[in-house]
Amino acid sequence: MKDQFRVTAIVSTYKSERFLRGCLDDLLSQTIGDDLEIIVVNSGSPQGEDEIVRREYLPFHDTIRYVRTEERETIYQAWNRGIRSARGRFITNANTDDRLRKDAYERLADHLDRHPDVGAVFADQYTSYVQNEVFTEHRGGSVRRRPSFDRLLFLSRYYLGSQPMWRSEVHSQHGIYYSERYAVAGDYEFFLRLAEHYPIEKVHDILGLYYLDPGGNNMEYQNAQRTAGETEEVRTAAIHRWVDALTPQQVRLFLHRMQRYQRIPELMHYGIFNMALSLGIPTLMLPRGFVCYVGSVLAEKAGDMALAIRFCSGAAHSRNADVLSKRKQLLLSRGTV
Structure with missing residues (x-):
């Protein structure tokens, strides 16, 4: 196995057996090929993810690494676990139910390579209401268009989507990881702190599919009160840090x-x-x-x-x-x- 990769994609799975094959096949079809490291973190799932990864993927793909914990972890604990063992220059999280355009990682990584001062990048996505729908077969969903990055606007709301990419040096040089005290707003808190050290930029293209479960089972919608409370907490802290500086x-x-x-x-x-x-x-x-x-x-x-x-x-x-x-x-x- 290679010692270094261009991109590491971290896949956290818990009760997502129905999405995992589609997720891994989607990642393996990315145009950056074997320059993509895939780290699967199984957070003690009671479903069949363990057998899927061990039997169907590990024997055939040496760019995939697999970790299984006995106890259930939060998604941010799982992502941090993956980050600490990542060997890619750039890192991204790959949600099991979302999908990518085949050149998505290449486009995002190219932008980071061309702009060495930029810490993270993001792009627009389509909304999909169909489980395991791939980008090339997507029909009829709305576009989740996002404004270009603006520090003050980002303090008001999170809008990077579910497929951003960032530099691994964010962790090694600045010690920024996902806060494990949060259940749903850890993404926002992480990128608010990243933005205190680096510019964030948008790649102006539609590079992914965001699966919006018609039954409202996306994590951020399961407990609206908790989502609102956590978001307000991280936003308020970031506002005061920004003003103080x-x-x-x-x-x-x-x-x-x-x-x-x-x-x-x-x-x-x-x-x-x-x-x-x-x-x-x-x-x-x-x-x-x-x-x-x-x-x-x-x-x-x-x-x-x-x-x-x-x-x-x-x-x-x-x-x-x-x-x-x-x-x-x-x-x-x-x-x-």
Whole structure:
């Protein structure tokens, strides 16, 4: 077996026997060929993944490595396990139910090779509602179009999709791994921290299929409350890290930008933002609640506590209204206004 690869794809499997053959066949058909290392991490699954990998793939493909744990691990524990043994210059996660265009990894890796300062890349995907549908046979699904990477926009929401690729040096040089305290928002937390060290760029092409289970069994939809709570937690921490790193001049610049957003009437703001999302139009418009929270943190950093408190009252109809209300009470309790 080779000692080094161009790309390592990490496959975590738990109760995904019905997807595993299709996933591995899809990866083996990638145009980068034997320059792709595939690490399968079986997190104690009670289904037949072990026999599938050991009998049907390991004897015939020396680019596949296999690990099985006795106890069930979270997906982020499994990905970290794969990352620590990866030998690729670039790393990606390969969800068992998603599929790729045959040259997807080649396109993503080429971009990273051409731009050595870039830490991670992503692309658009089609939505598939059919189990094990391959890219060449896809029909009729919508395109999950994503805007180009913008640091502030990414602080407001995760939009890299399920098939990003990043440099292995992210782990070796900066010690960034997936936080194992999260069940669903670990992707977001990982790339928020990566973005503090590297630019992230979009490859402007449709390179994959994202399987959206009609029964709502995708992980992020199984427990909406937990997803929302974890997302808010990692976003809030990242916002404060970002603001803390700004110079006074940058604070004034971004604070002015948040004030311009807040001048848009609240319901009009929601209408424009939601229309863009419903039409599948990539929008650089920031969500109202996010604008008000970031504006409040920036104003506090600038020493204008009265403005920081006013921002907290600017998104009464937002999903973040409770978060803003708690922040307002915190600011008032400090007795600085």
